[in-house]
Amino acid sequence: MAERAVVTRTGGDDVVLEVRDLAKSYPVRRGVLLKRTVGEVQAVDGVSLTLRRGRTLGLVGESGSGKSTLARVLVGIEKPTRGQVLVGGQDVSTMSRAERRHLRRTVQMVFQDPYTSLNPRMSVGEIVGEPFRIHPDAVPARGRRAAVAELLELVGLDPDHANRYPHQFSGGQRQRIGVARALAVKPDVLVCDEPVSALDVSVQGQVINLLEDLQDELGLSYLFIAHDLAVVQHIADEVAVMYLGRVVEQGDDAAVYDDARHPYTRALLSAVPVPDPTARDLPGEIVLEGDPPSPADPPSGCRFHTRCWLARQIAQQSLAGPGAGTEAGGAAEGDGPVVPERCRTQDPVLVRLGAPALVGAAGGPDVPHTVACHFATVPVVPQEPPDLREPVDRSAPADRQEPADRQDPADRQDPADRQDPADRQDPADESVRS
Amino acid sequence: MSDATAAKEATAGVVPDVAASRTVVSDAWRTLRRRPDVVVAALVIAFFAFMAAFPGVFTSTDPQSCIIGDSKIRPQGFGAPHPFGTDPHGCDVLAQLVHGSRPSLMLAFLVVAASVVIGVTLGLLAGYYLRWVDAVVSRTVEVFLVVPLLLAALLLLSLFRNVHVGSGSLDVILLPALVLTMFGWMGYARYVRASVLEAKNLDYVTAAKALGASDLRVMTRHVLPNAIGPVTALVPTAIAGVISAEAVLAFLGIGVRPPAISWGIMISNGSEWVTGGYAYLLLFPLGCLVLTVLALVALGDALRDALDPRLR
Numbered sequence A: 001m002a003e004r005a006v007v008t009r010t011g012g013d014d015v016v017l018e019v020r021d022l023a024k025s026y027p028v029r030r031g032v033l034l035k036r037t038v039g040e041v042q043a044v045d046g047v048s049l050t051l052r053r054g055r056t057l058g059l060v061g062e063s064g065s066g067k068s069t070l071a072r073v074l075v076g077i078e079k080p081t082r083g084q085v086l087v088g089g090q091d092v093s094t095m096s097r098a099e100r101r102h103l104r105r106t107v108q109m110v111f112q113d114p115y116t117s118l119n120p121r122m123s124v125g126e127i128v129g130e131p132f133r134i135h136p137d138a139v140p141a142r143g144r145r146a147a148v149a150e151l152l153e154l155v156g157l158d159p160d161h162a163n164r165y166p167h168q169f170s171g172g173q174r175q176r177i178g179v180a181r182a183l184a185v186k187p188d189v190l191v192c193d194e195p196v197s198a199l200d201v202s203v204q205g206q207v208i209n210l211l212e213d214l215q216d217e218l219g220l221s222y223l224f225i226a227h228d229l230a231v232v233q234h235i236a237d238e239v240a241v242m243y244l245g246r247v248v249e250q251g252d253d254a255a256v257y258d259d260a261r262h263p264y265t266r267a268l269l270s271a272v273p274v275p276d277p278t279a280r281d282l283p284g285e286i287v288l289e290g291d292p293p294s295p296a297d298p299p300s301g302c303r304f305h306t307r308c309w310l311a312r313q314i315a316q317q318s319l320a321g322p323g324a325g326t327e328a329g330g331a332a333e334g335d336g337p338v339v340p341e342r343c344r345t346q347d348p349v350l351v352r353l354g355a356p357a358l359v360g361a362a363g364g365p366d367v368p369h370t371v372a373c374h375f376a377t378v379p380v381v382p383q384e385p386p387d388l389r390e391p392v393d394r395s396a397p398a399d400r401q402e403p404a405d406r407q408d409p410a411d412r413q414d415p416a417d418r419q420d421p422a423d424r425q426d427p428a429d430e431s432v433r434s
Numbered sequence B: 001m002s003d004a005t006a007a008k009e010a011t012a013g014v015v016p017d018v019a020a021s022r023t024v025v026s027d028a029w030r031t032l033r034r035r036p037d038v039v040v041a042a043l044v045i046a047f048f049a050f051m052a053a054f055p056g057v058f059t060s061t062d063p064q065s066c067i068i069g070d071s072k073i074r075p076q077g078f079g080a081p082h083p084f085g086t087d088p089h090g091c092d093v094l095a096q097l098v099h100g101s102r103p104s105l106m107l108a109f110l111v112v113a114a115s116v117v118i119g120v121t122l123g124l125l126a127g128y129y130l131r132w133v134d135a136v137v138s139r140t141v142e143v144f145l146v147v148p149l150l151l152a153a154l155l156l157l158s159l160f161r162n163v164h165v166g167s168g169s170l171d172v173i174l175l176p177a178l179v180l181t182m183f184g185w186m187g188y189a190r191y192v193r194a195s196v197l198e199a200k201n202l203d204y205v206t207a208a209k210a211l212g213a214s215d216l217r218v219m220t221r222h223v224l225p226n227a228i229g230p231v232t233a234l235v236p237t238a239i240a241g242v243i244s245a246e247a248v249l250a251f252l253g254i255g256v257r258p259p260a261i262s263w264g265i266m267i268s269n270g271s272e273w274v275t276g277g278y279a280y281l282l283l284f285p286l287g288c289l290v291l292t293v294l295a296l297v298a299l300g301d302a303l304r305d306a307l308d309p310r311l312r
Helices: A002-011 A067-074 A097-103 A124-134 A141-154 A159-163 A171-183 A201-218 A229-235 A253-258 A263-270 A309-320 A322-328 A341-345 A391-395 A399-407 A409-418 A427-433 B003-011 B024-032 B036-053 B093-129 B131-146 B149-159 B169-182 B186-199 B203-210 B215-226 B229-252 B263-273 B280-307
Strands: A015-030 A036-052 A056-060 A082-087 A107-110 A189-193 A221-226 A238-243 A246-252
Touching (some): A015 A067, A036 A056, A036 A067, A036 A082, A036 A221, A056 A067, A056 A229, A067 A189, A067 A221, A107 B203, A124 A141, A124 A159, A124 A171, A124 B203, A141 A159, A141 A171, A171 B203, A201 A229, A221 A229, A229 A253, A238 A263, A246 A253, A246 A263, A263 A309, B024 B280, B036 B093, B036 B280, B093 B169, B093 B186, B093 B215, B093 B229, B093 B263, B093 B280, B131 B186, B149 B169, B149 B229, B186 B215, B186 B229, B203 B215, B229 B280, B263 B280
Parallel strands (some): A056 A238
Antiparallel strands (some): A015 A036, A015 A082, A238 A246
């Protein structure tokens, strides 16, 4: 944390990548000869993100939530249907072809599967050197071999292996080759699409360490997509949680992990396996029922209401006691589960929680903790405790009182340490660092 | 496992190669020339190519000077006037084989080369761009698959009946080459399109696009090399197919017609005499064809393996 704070301070809060109300939909076509558009799949729907120099933004969510589509839009493979992507303050859609070509060098991507991300018919030297062929002005032709060797060394590979082919390397080494290729054009931003999920747990730590070292060395910013919450907590400064193409909760790493407010985030966090055997028997895991709804036909109102445990609880409470019904907005019977009327009809927007949270590292940018839920600030006593790590929170009577509690650094630090993936996943991790 | 051990593991086993930037092609060449089967296959192909280019070296007999009295002489062995015997018209089989190699081989290579170029290009474009490009290509493929070859050949024959195309060996095979190419490219297009659909969604293609690579570069460097596999398996058999199909066209009067000779015509004529006790009339031209195709199959397989670093 300490070294990352240094980078943030030098970088200040200059924004390298900004996404405003980004949407990407794919038409669904039917027909043999004349293809009619019969619907749209909203893969990403109105996402806004900000990535600052030298920082890491973790993007989590289950499969189908639009994380990878967002990544593809950011690196310029897909064109957004709505919204803006600003790189270094410049809108990508208004750029000329040449400018956009240059932009490709600013935002690069690291892929999930190291076995399909390298062309099997090209040697490692050719793979890492290809960016120089695509952008001949990046490195003069004479210096390319040296540049490739330098890149391989940077990612911890032997430069003498430039003549070997990808199949001769292990998964972790192949991922390093992928990182070297992305770094060849000297990008500011690396979009990492689940870069370690296909790797062996022992190798995950190595690659994560490599990414962190490169960030310190080169001042890179990462958009780190993952579904492993522990890995994200370890590497990310900020976290955004996506559900069905939208960001439902966003904020500083510590704020989201320790004080998750969206029922979906809480469910995700409660599903993280706890390495402590004594904690195993504690109740508290929230199991979401069913699959995410189809993005071709998203639910009305809040997109999460079809699977929301919190909404059901609130509805049950309001049915039991009519007095509470006014707060919950009244429950209505439908063919689906019983949820408050508001959840079914009104689409919640991302709202800032309470007072501005001073959660960033000292001197770091202020990252507001935002949640898109009608009942984010409603005190709830869940029948199934959603967050076993902070039982105090559940009984907290009102949101207003919480910020003081939240800002206690000792309180925050403790669970973060317990969750450190370096500790629980990779014993070798620390030895590498020292 | 730590970084240090990972690096060590990577170093172990292979001596670091000093030779700088080797490519797949240079590596493939290095592997190929060490394999005995490749050398033999290449020699066979070279032998027939030489025969087609310089028929006079192998025989001094004119394949068209047929003495009817000498008909159906059995093979006499080398040194005799008719080493491979004569056919029912009294023509020398060896002279016919030697002189027939040129139109047969030229036609086969011309047709297959043109079909592969057309089919691979169209299949690649259709699979890569999809949408209307794919619609046009796929429907065209279907149309050509439906039209019978012989019908189309007859149509072309009548179209070009009064067109004089000359009498050189290239001119003779021009019409059959045109017909056979027109109806030979669809297979390649379909195979390549299918493999392109599979290859173009792989992450390394996305990576190249994210780097800003042009469509042409993505197609030629990343998609095609990984999608061409099925085509290499088709080519040798397609060559055999063309050589026999040419005989059918010759029967219709397109291309090589008697008294000019080709392997296809020899096979077609010879097959009538197999049961009559003159099997050699079929076996000599068929043997040449089989040898050529087998050599090509061996070459094609070796080439495909050599070009795939994973199989080395």
